[in-house]
Amino acid sequence: DDRWTRQMAEAELIEDEAVADDRLLFAMTQPDIVVGPYLADAEPSAHGPAPTHFREIFRTRGPSNYPHGKQAGE
Numbered sequence: 625d626d627r628w629t630r631q632m633a634e635a636e637l638i639e640d641e642a643v644a645d646d647r648l649l650f651a652m653t654q655p656d657i658v659v660g661p662y663l664a665d666a667e668p669s670a671h672g673p674a675p676t677h678f679r680e681i682f683r684t685r686g687p688s689n690y691p692h693g694k695q696a697g698e
Contacts, residue, residue: 626650628657628658631672632666632672632673632674632675632684633671633672633673634672635666635672635673636673637666637667637668637672637673644663645663648661648662648663664677664680665677665680666680
């Protein structure tokens, strides 16, 4: 639906490489909203797309330098 989200579970999982490239180009035209867009590998899960690379898994956990991120509630 062309809206941005900070939640991985709400992200769009694109399996067609050409479509993914088009979406990346679209993101790059919005520098006032998106900074440094890139494509990341993910797989389908019961809770939406799930990252497959440790870097993306780490990023879904929020800031790690202070206890105000998602870890604070655990």
